[in-house]
Amino acid sequence: MLKYNNTSEVEPLESILGQERAISAMEIGLKINNPAYNIYVAGCPGTGKTTYTLKALNKYVKGKSNHKDWCYVYNFEHPREPIVIGLEKGIGKTFKKDIEKLIESLLDELKDAFESEDYELGKNQLLEDFDIEKEALLKKIKKYGEEKGFKLKNSKVGMVFIPIKEDEEEEEDENSEEEFYKVKRELENMAIQVVYKIRDLEDEAREAVLELEEEVGRFVIDPHIQALCEKYKEYDKVNDYLQKMRDDILEYIYLFYLDEEELKDKYDKEHFIKYKVNLFVDNGSEKEEAFAPVIVEMNPSPLNLFGKVEYDYYNGNLKTDFTKILPGAVHRANGGYLVLYADQLLRYPLSWDMLKRTIQSKQITVDTQTAIKPESMPIDMKVILIGSNYIYNVLYSYDNDFNKYFKVFVDFDDEMEKNNINEDGIARFIALQCNKNELKHFTYDAVNEVIKFSTRITGDKYKLSTQFNRIMEIVYEGNAYADIRESEYVEEEDVKKAIKERRKRLNKIESKMDESVENGFTLIEIEGQKIGVINGLSVLSTGEYSFGKPSRITVTTSPGNKGIVNIEREVNMSGPIHNKGVLILGGYLSENFAQEFPLSINAYICFEQNYGGVDGDSASGAELYALISSLSGIPIKQNIAVTGSINQKGEVQVVGGITEKIEGFYFTCKKKGLNKNQGVIIPKNNSRNLVLQDEVMNAIKDGEFHIYTVERVEEAVEILTDFKFEEIKKLVKEKLYKFSEIQNIVKG
Template sequence: MKFKTTAELEPLEKILGQEKATNAMEFGLNIDDIGYNIYISGDIGTGRTSYALDILKKYAKNKDGHLDWCYVYNFENPLEPTALSFEKGVGRKFKKDIDKLIDDLLNEFNQASNSERYEKERNQILNNHEIKKQALIQQIKDYGKQKGFNFKSTQNGMVFVPIDENIDSNSQEFLQAKIEIENMTIETISKIRELEEQAKQELMDLEEHIGISVVDPYIKSLLRKYGKNPKVKKYLLDMREDILDNIYIFYLEEEEMQNIDEKEYFIKYKVNLIIDNGRDRNVQNAPVILELNPIYSNLFGRVEYENDKGVIKTDFTKIVPGSLHRANGGYLVLYVDQLLRSPYSWDILKRTLQFKTIKIDTATSMKPEPIPVDVKIVLIGSHYLYDVLYFYDEEFNKYFKVLVDFDTDMDRNEENELGVAKFISSYCKKENLKHFTYDAVQVVLKYSSRISQSRKKLSTRFNKIKELIIESNLFADRRNSELVDKEDVKNAIYEKINRINKIEQRLDEMYKSNKLLISVEGKKIGVINGLSVINMGEYSFGRPAVITVTSSPGNRGIINIEREVRLSGSIHDKGVLILSGYLLENFSKEVPVSITANICFEQSYSGIDGDSASSAELYALLSSLSQVPIKQSIAVTGSVNQKGEVQVVGGVTEKVEGFYQICKSKGLTGNQGVIIPKNNIDNLVLTDEIEDAIKQGIFKIYPVSRIEEAIEILTDVTFEEICDKINDRLKKFYEMSK
């Protein structure tokens, strides 16, 4: 790579090492079908979320089918608010126009009710009513006089009193006249009430006539503007009818308004704009929503309530959208683990995809109209959760047909090495950090290979690279340097380990004080130094484990002491059973294998699993059977099959470094080293100190592919000689067992 510092490099414009994943993502995004939603699988830190959001925003620029959505009052069924859609940015204009409509109508009606024309026509109606009313009253007065009675008005109503005070009130003539007058009065009162109703109707007709003249121009203007949408047209016409049916409200004076709940009455003419694309400068871009807390209400929306003097109230204006509403017409990104933790969210999400509508369920009788949904769902999760959903949820594959599988490593080639350098450059520029020198980048690359456990690979867990960039900057700051150099990166790596390696240090102290017994010099029969890896969350390290084997005549075969005390895992048990197969394959041709052999991990008090010690166990078993001692200066790792082939294992770097540290603490002799499977060579990414020790011949790595090679290195005896000794001893065991 031809640069001195990362400041010279162009920023990284693509995601590294994920060609298969990016191809799958492009494939899924180009298919517009409800079943082709996407599951992004991979480890945390591989850039899944950043990549998903970046590419979705790129695709969102070419996808503009998203709409504004609002809920309005349903004049036919108030418990089922109506959902209206508008072109993006038009929804807020509609809301503003409706709000202005009501304000304008109130002002116009106020002006109309105070106009001369209205007063004149209203007074005329009232005067006509009064004239007719007085004529009826006069008729009854005249009729009363004819019958000998005068009409008087009292606090208790109309009464008739005799003109002749001396008239006999019990006479037939008086009683008959009184009955006729009362009947006439009842008939007249009925006519007066009819007149009042007629006057009221005429006043209402007047108000409606004026109302129509006031309302219709506004409604017609709105219909011209929004009437192409059939649902909006129906809403505007329904609202017109409702206003005219309740026109009297608009004529009320301020004092009269105080006697009604103005807010509650006029709220039905409000518009609840739940999705407003007009606020976004990138209104042309489809929405890309990342929902971090996908509980039911956050996903599908909710209806809020208010406590009014102990009474719980709600209405359509309290409908709150969910992330599905906000992502409608675009993309919604969810974390699978969070989605599955939220009750009902996963099942209702599948129902939403099935019926292609977003339905807001409420605890009340209010049922908002479902909204059609057109959204691409992108789930982000682990390989494990993908397998669980695929095998145990038959609907999962119906709606999530596209798997975007993020890899944890990539090939270490010139292109990807330069890509990592560009990533460092991009991150430093973005976060305003110090740039890295060429040598510092080389240390980062080695660290990346170490994370991937291969010299031929680089890790795609870029969150680890980010951490190293930030922490290396701290050490460059301490030196007052303008650039991060290789020593800053090495110090950052060392300090990171030093913060979390307490257990490793405790074990080292126990080895130094001989509380944990181990020999790194000399030879012993049936004793070998195996190697194990101890995982402490983020940090793992290797340490040797002394394995001992004893053998004697018998017929119990190979006894795994760890298994007998239930400290052995199934994979370790399998490895021990393979040893029996190897013995039968190689040493049962002349006589049956009649032995009892005990295998034990010394000073091990916790569970053991894995088969990486099976080759070490076999070497110790061969040593015990042949009575040929094994070098304690050489530790061993590698699994073995029944045919004697040495197979690859994990954590080989940590295992080699672990044994080196023990040898260093007890004194390096130049004869110490580790036997590893030959195919594990590429997995060795050792520290500079150990690499130098190997170059100087102080510490050795022995790659082997078969048991025969390793046993000769461990004993300095040919495999044929060892086999002869084992066969001779097995014959003695057989004779003794008979």
């Protein structure tokens, strides 16, 4: 590594480490401007996938400003269908204020205009002309009536004519009476015509007043509307909206000059809501430099993603309007990037379906479930899903639409090559975290211990872990122990203590099992030899902590035709991989020992004192060696434990958890007493996976403990028995031949 005293002398790491493949995929995914090229980011927890994704997005969005402000406004033609208007970023807030200012100005100016002397004079003149014509009509009919001997009188039922000489007694013949009623009917008909003419005059007066009112209104309103139309001339929808607003204001202009007390009707008060602007998505609060939005939605419920409509409770009813439409994360991410966590998204199947429809249709509608139906908004965004490889595989396999819309797979590795560059990178990562979180800086030796820990996580001497969350745990805890010592820097001993104490906090189950071995409750022999008995090695996991423990495997054999019986399988305590491993033993026996006669055997294989089940094929080698021992009668050394799977051709194959398995047997031997003869047999190809604790490594170097690497079954058998394999093979064949003869006799 770089030479330094402590990480304060190291340049902090600003980029992600060991993820070249993922970085390349992310870059191409962000550059492709196609709605199908959304991105799925996968990887183990702690590999930095979320941190890198957000950092890459925040860097990539600089200088990109395809996003807009979005407003919902009242639809004067179809009131239940609010109109959406897209405006250049930052214009939305201005538009909202302009409309508010317009209405405020009109309320003041129209009130002043209709209270002005000119308006009152004009209105009075119109009404006076009406009154003159009305009086002329009345005067004319009145005069005519008087000429005919009748006078005009108003009553509750309207105008009536009565005789002028109705109180005088005079003789009337039949002709005069007939003439009287004829004149009376004529006058009544004329009165009816006058009434209609007066009504027409009233209508004309009313229309004239309305025309005057509209003329005054246009005089006040049009300059404001024209100014706004000019200001927003690039936006056709805004101009159309302003013209329709103008017409609506003129239609309801009387509401603009009524006093507050006169607006008693709630409808009149709510009338002005239609002139508001719902600034639905406001991107104008950003800095002058253009940044496309990056929206991270932690709880992607349908409402949080796709918006909702609020309600008011009034007189027992729920009421809403276009001003109560609220945006979701998809609306806010329009023109930019939407980041979602796959596991959270799939908790809401409806959200997942709606998201796919939105990507496909390139538009989104707020699903109001109410009487109002807002206009759809066009959508242009890229979706980034962050999740596990498991979820990716499930979606890819079972969701036919997934591959259509998420064509870019960004796969974060959980390990990287162990080389100088990456080791320096870990030192720089620690330097960054120390600066960022105000921690003590790490010495050179302390960093080396962290690197060893990173290598141990991978289980490969030539790899380093990219699970930086686990590395950070040791950084924080090492800093705490340095604080306790009141040291200026975090030293090697602090890191070692952090690792040791962390193991101690998590190893309760391991300690209990160690006690069981010490007390003799768990039968494990680490000395001597036994026929058909071998120490296998297994790994147990309790949450994040894994440890290895030896398990006694026993095999008994006899003549018969049951073949190899996996006792765990018979009681449903064996997993499918372990079952496969046991079945492979039959193939190996058939090829190597039963080419000249039928294989007739009852072989019972058991993991002794196993109460929790078993899976995996790493014990198949140990099971075979114990089986060969039982058939040959040659005992197996109990001071050597075995791990490694085998194939039907006798090759020993790599297994997982090799470090934990070796350490598990070492510490078991240590508790029961090391005798310099104990050790383990492992597959040769697992040699690179030996990332052992210092104590175990030192014991191996000092000859206190041994590791044997093998490639084939024959090598392992010879180490376990000190016999040549050919000798053992001869004994096994003889035993199997006897079993075959016995079986033939039984059949015969």
